[in-house]
Amino acid sequence: MIEVEVHQQLRAFLREQGEPYWQHHLTMARLVARALRLGRSALIQAGAPSGYHGRYRLSYLMPLLLWEGSAILVATEAVQQRLLMVEIPRLQQWIPAQKEIRTGDRWLGEGFEGLLLTSPQSWLSDRFHGTGRFPQNILTVIDGADDLEQWASDELTVSLQPQDWETLMQTYPQQADLIRDARVQLTRSIFQHPANPYDRYLSESSEESILGELYYRLTTGIEQPLPTQWQVFWQSSQRVNQLQWAEVARSQGQFSLLTAPAEVANFLQPVWEQQPIVLIGGALDLDTEATIYRQRLGLPDLTCLKFSPDRQHELIQLYLPDGLPMPNTPQFQPVLMQELRALLGATQTANQGLTVILIGDTPLKAQVGSMLAAEFGSRVQVERTCPDDHGILVAGWDYWRTHQAVLPAPHLLVIATLPFPSLEDPLVAGRVAHYKRSRQDWFRLFLLPEALSELQRAVAPVRDAQGVVALLDNRVNHRSYGQQILTSLSPLARINYVDASLFATLEGFGIGE
Numbered sequence: 001m002i003e004v005e006v007h008q009q010l011r012a013f014l015r016e017q018g019e020p021y022w023q024h025h026l027t028m029a030r031l032v033a034r035a036l037r038l039g040r041s042a043l044i045q046a047g048a049p050s051g052y053h054g055r056y057r058l059s060y061l062m063p064l065l066l067w068e069g070s071a072i073l074v075a076t077e078a079v080q081q082r083l084l085m086v087e088i089p090r091l092q093q094w095i096p097a098q099k100e101i102r103t104g105d106r107w108l109g110e111g112f113e114g115l116l117l118t119s120p121q122s123w124l125s126d127r128f129h130g131t132g133r134f135p136q137n138i139l140t141v142i143d144g145a146d147d148l149e150q151w152a153s154d155e156l157t158v159s160l161q162p163q164d165w166e167t168l169m170q171t172y173p174q175q176a177d178l179i180r181d182a183r184v185q186l187t188r189s190i191f192q193h194p195a196n197p198y199d200r201y202l203s204e205s206s207e208e209s210i211l212g213e214l215y216y217r218l219t220t221g222i223e224q225p226l227p228t229q230w231q232v233f234w235q236s237s238q239r240v241n242q243l244q245w246a247e248v249a250r251s252q253g254q255f256s257l258l259t260a261p262a263e264v265a266n267f268l269q270p271v272w273e274q275q276p277i278v279l280i281g282g283a284l285d286l287d288t289e290a291t292i293y294r295q296r297l298g299l300p301d302l303t304c305l306k307f308s309p310d311r312q313h314e315l316i317q318l319y320l321p322d323g324l325p326m327p328n329t330p331q332f333q334p335v336l337m338q339e340l341r342a343l344l345g346a347t348q349t350a351n352q353g354l355t356v357i358l359i360g361d362t363p364l365k366a367q368v369g370s371m372l373a374a375e376f377g378s379r380v381q382v383e384r385t386c387p388d389d390h391g392i393l394v395a396g397w398d399y400w401r402t403h404q405a406v407l408p409a410p411h412l413l414v415i416a417t418l419p420f421p422s423l424e425d426p427l428v429a430g431r432v433a434h435y436k437r438s439r440q441d442w443f444r445l446f447l448l449p450e451a452l453s454e455l456q457r458a459v460a461p462v463r464d465a466q467g468v469v470a471l472l473d474n475r476v477n478h479r480s481y482g483q484q485i486l487t488s489l490s491p492l493a494r495i496n497y498v499d500a501s502l503f504a505t506l507e508g509f510g511i512g513e
Contacts, residue, residue, distance in 0.1 A: 004032060010062045032278055033279050043145075043305070061088060064099075102116045105122035120147075137274075148281075153264055156260055156261055167231060168226075178214070182213070203257070212451055233257070233493075242261055313466075316463055317467070318486075319469070340372065342498070355391070362396065365394060378468070380392045393407070397454055413466045413467065464481075467510065
């Protein structure tokens with residue numbers, strides 16, 4: 001049986017190579033091997049970060065390389081390069097039988113029985129639009145399933161860019177004035193929206209009416225069909241539960257129109273019926289059965305496995321003071337600055353490593369960065385990838401998620417506020433409105449899962465360094481969801497204060513959860 005062979009080969013390989021510690025390699029490898037043999041789908045929460053250096057990858061590569069049949073591995077371009085240049089060559093030197101490894105955006109024909117690596121965009125595009133580039137019934141492994149909902153949403157998003165208006169006028173030269181007038185009306189309406197940090201705005205009914213009237217007049221009594229992009233946009237925008245919005249470039253006086261589904265579950269449900277699938281992510285859900293995650297992605301019942309971080313090797317020290325003002329009060333910023341000065345004073349005395357301060361609010365991030373730079377000088381950088389060895393990096397959540405793989409692991413990670421999606425973001429507000437119309441719990445199904453996922457990704461590098469996380473959002477202490485926040489950060493040891501001695505002796509300082 002392949003499970004036995006995979007177990008023996010991987011165990012021997014790990015012993016021989018002296019691989020970095022991860023206690024779940026063999027269990028995960030056996031489950032992937034079983035999925036290959038039986039053609040059964042599975043969902044695995046590795047409990048380890050699914051970024052560029054995801055250490056669990058040997059666990060699915062070994063069965064994929066030993067399996068005699070064909071398989072598809074869906075991963076980002078960066079992960080594919082890591083696999084092709086590092087992990088796969090090391091395993092191929094160990095495994096006697098050589099399996100053909102290829103990359104591409106389509107299957108290589110009936111005779112191919114190797115492993116095909118492809119991007120999420122290529123695979124989802126084929127599954128959504130039925131282009132036939134990938135056959136059915138071939139087991140498919142998706143690495144980085146933490147981002148699967150966003151990948152699907154991106155693939156289902158259709159846009160009209162400024163150049164598409166030029167194409168439309170070239171297609172209907174007799175109607176150029178009509179098209180130009182509609183564009184001017186839309187520009188005037190969209191640019192009247194108050195500016196926000198996201199530079200995007202949900203379309204109002206008046207703006208949709210302008211577009212609808214244009215579509216009607218161009219398709220009534222005129223034989224010339226719409227350009228393809230306009231056809232696709234119009235058809236997509238007419239679906240039920242679609243969001244439509246504009247993104248603006250104010251300095252250029254231009255806008256783009258976009259439309260996407262408020263939820264992707266209905267689009268993904270047919271996808272899961274086409275092949276057995278193994279979904280692998282870091283932390284997809286607090287629940288072992290990943291109930292909310294599966295609901296949001298339209299996943300059926302399937303084998304679920306959840307690994308937890310190891311308490312001995314991945315423990316974080318958590319500083320969670322009580323009594324701080326709530327983030328939405330005027331008193332929060334002055335107290336936040338007091339806490340930051342005390343924390344940075346401790347790291348400066350100890351002369352220990354990188355400090356990262358995560359602030360989701362864009363204006364607050366800029367203000368804090370400016371005030372800290374006035375006190376701590378060039379040590380402070382706002383969203384730069386080359387901080388000093390003992391630098392202070394002030395960053396937003398998106399920036400940290402994107403760049404944490406190339407930055408040193410911080411000894412101190414300061415979280416100013418919980419990473420709930422902002423209702424000031426028009427797309428977030430649009431999704432919340434959709435959940436409300438559907439009489440669904442928008443906080444439990446949307447905002448809270450997003451925050452938990454972001455938190456777990458953010459602290460992953462701190463686990464490797466067994467460093468300190470300072471969480472300065474008092475809602476954790478006083479809101480009903482606070483315990484779920486703490487569960488998502490486990491294993492942790494609560495500490496009452498932070499001083500230089502803590503950074504000098506990071507190991508074993510916690511006073512217990």
